[in-house]
Amino acid sequence: MHPRIVDTLKRNQLSITDSRKKILEMFLQKKGALAHADIEQQSGEEFDRVTIYRTLQTFVEKGIIHTIPTADNSVRYALCKDDCSEGHHHDNHVHFMCDHCGTTYCLDHVTVPAVVLPAGFKISQVDVVVSGSCLKCQQ
Amino acid sequence: MHPRIVDTLKRNQLSITDSRKKILEMFLQKKGALAHADIEQQSGEEFDRVTIYRTLQTFVEKGIIHTIPTADNSVRYALCKDDCSEGHHHDNHVHFMCDHCGTTYCLDHVTVPAVVLPAGFKISQVDVVVSGSCLKCQQ
């Protein structure tokens, strides 16, 4: 088991349960975005669907993972960097989704560009989601 | 009835039906994004849910409307400009969704900024979706 797991849960005042350990481990290993369905498949009947929904919700609230908007409106999740905390996400990087294999990447080193809007719009968050083909799927 | 309705349908080789006329009229009047649910409510039992799904699908394919990715992963649609055509959308403008009232705007005059990705990623589309509070909801 990944050493950071128990640590992360404790730091966020979450009790250490099997499902939380397992789901957090998936994110630490996979190193990419996961959808609810991915987790359900990979865990293979081990946990109830509802538990997975609630665990993901909790992780998002605590700033452990963030949601990723995608062009096809499917919900994906990925690990946050350390500076996210309860109710305060700072994941202002670009996301990429491969049209071919569906893999979703957090491009941590590509920050979202500044956007200038007409007067009257107050910006709270800018999401940039790029689609195309990824490294593996280049033909 | 809006004069452009029949024209638009004919130009796209679509037969003129009640549901298509009515749904297209909603987009021409509303001047903003519509969700499937909005259309269902506004049309009030007039059409079957399935017909609305199929009409929206057809309009997207023909380049009459485009989908809008949102931070909360709900599906919205808005009118395309005239230069979109069957299978070829050119709606590369920024979208704004108000956290307060939920209204979604096409900011036609704000083009999406260029994004530079690490080598290996081939870009086919960039979506920028901004959240915040809109003109009406400014406190």
Place this chain on the structure above:
DNA sequence: ACGCAAATGCAACAATGTTGCAAAATAATT
């Protein structure tokens, strides 16, 4: 007006997500 092609409505289904509540697991206390 007629016949063909396309669109619609209905039913049935699938996928995704939410809620209430009793049982089980975890954490805190003695």
Place this chain on the structure above:
DNA sequence: AATTATTTTGCAACATTGTTGCATTTGCGT
């Protein structure tokens, strides 16, 4: 370590969203 208090889980039931097949209806070209 045993007991109690608190959280979390699993289950069932339900809601929402979207898809598919097929018979019926509608629109369109002749």
